[in-house]
Amino acid sequence: MAARPPALQLGPNDHVVFENVHKSFGKSVVLHDISMRFERCKTAVVIGGSGAGKTTLLRLLIGLDRPSSGHIWVNGQDIVPLGEYELGRVRQKFGMVFQYAALLDSLTVFDNVAFPLREHRKSLSRAELRDKVMGMLHALGLYGKERAMPAELSGGQRKRVGLARALMLEPEVLVYDEPTSGLDPSTSRMVDDLIEETRQRFHVTSVVISHDMASVFRIAHRAHLLVDGRVIASGTPEELSRGGSELARDFIRASGISFADLERLVTPERA
Numbered sequence: 001m002a003a004r005p006p007a008l009q010l011g012p013n014d015h016v017v018f019e020n021v022h023k024s025f026g027k028s029v030v031l032h033d034i035s036m037r038f039e040r041c042k043t044a045v046v047i048g049g050s051g052a053g054k055t056t057l058l059r060l061l062i063g064l065d066r067p068s069s070g071h072i073w074v075n076g077q078d079i080v081p082l083g084e085y086e087l088g089r090v091r092q093k094f095g096m097v098f099q100y101a102a103l104l105d106s107l108t109v110f111d112n113v114a115f116p117l118r119e120h121r122k123s124l125s126r127a128e129l130r131d132k133v134m135g136m137l138h139a140l141g142l143y144g145k146e147r148a149m150p151a152e153l154s155g156g157q158r159k160r161v162g163l164a165r166a167l168m169l170e171p172e173v174l175v176y177d178e179p180t181s182g183l184d185p186s187t188s189r190m191v192d193d194l195i196e197e198t199r200q201r202f203h204v205t206s207v208v209i210s211h212d213m214a215s216v217f218r219i220a221h222r223a224h225l226l227v228d229g230r231v232i233a234s235g236t237p238e239e240l241s242r243g244g245s246e247l248a249r250d251f252i253r254a255s256g257i258s259f260a261d262l263e264r265l266v267t268p269e270r271a
């Protein structure tokens with residue numbers, strides 16, 4: 001397929017852009033005409049209930065699967081027509097922080113974090129590898145934990161190890177799958193802070209897949225509400241809570257958080 005220029009205007013701050021993306025499995029259409037922009041060095045949250053299409057969207061985003069139609073622009077390049085080899089290179093721009101951290105239980109913290117370097121940076125010397133891993137553990141407050149096994153860590157520490165591992169290959173875009181699910185409210189808040197700190201410190205674009213409305217209002221520059229494979233509202237948290245469609249307001253109401261609480265969660269200085 002020949003490359004074609006985007007029908008929509010792409011600016012320098014558009015890091016990843018979905019343009020009229022559809023995804024079907026057989027006869028069932030799972031994503032309908034999705035258009036969204038993920039801006040450079042900002043946090044976008046894609047929020048939706050079970051079966052809304054979040055994981056499907058995530059797989060398209062990181063190049064693990066292809067849309068049935070539409071375009072996905074990464075740094076101005078359409079990745080949909082790319083061959084496997086080129087797509088593999090695009091995938092390296094993305095780091096994934098998996099739900100429940102997905103650590104390798106039989107490996108120490110050090111070896112978990114070193115894993116992507118051993119796979120993808122085979123030319124590094126042992127000393128270089130050690131420096132990189134220890135530097136990252138230090139940056140994420142895990143210094144001294146390098147010999148620990150995952151089972152000896154708290155939920156929040158496991159998240160940080162998962163994040164350290166995702167950061168090792170210096171991704172441009174960090175994608176978090178349900179980062180706060182299964183965590184208590186105070187650990188959830190810590191993980192939200194960690195997402196924000198990571199964005200600022202490593203200058204990454206963050207995409208958070210979530211069903212946690214409170215977290216949207218703490219960390220999102222933009223949020224996209226996904227219902228039955230359609231984006232029913234997109235905007236800043238403020239726009240979604242104040243204006244927005246009736247459907248979006250119903251969605252927020254159904255999350256069980258009051259609008260007054262949402263207003264308090266919105267951090268005014270978020271830039």
Ligand SMILES: Nc1ncnc2c1ncn2[C@@H]1O[C@H](COP(=O)(O)OP(=O)(O)OP(=O)(O)O)[C@@H](O)[C@H]1O
Binds near residue numbers: 025030048049050053
């Ligand atoms: N490989 C597949 N083949 C067929 N149908 C699929 C496939 N992957 C997903 N689906 C369907 O697409 C819909 C959306 O699934 P998806 O996993 O994206 O939802 P989700 O928003 O991640 O849900 P959850 O919050 O439960 O993880 C579901 O109806 C699912 O059955």
Ligand SMILES: [Mg+2]
Binds near residue numbers: 054056
């Ligand atoms: Mg899912």
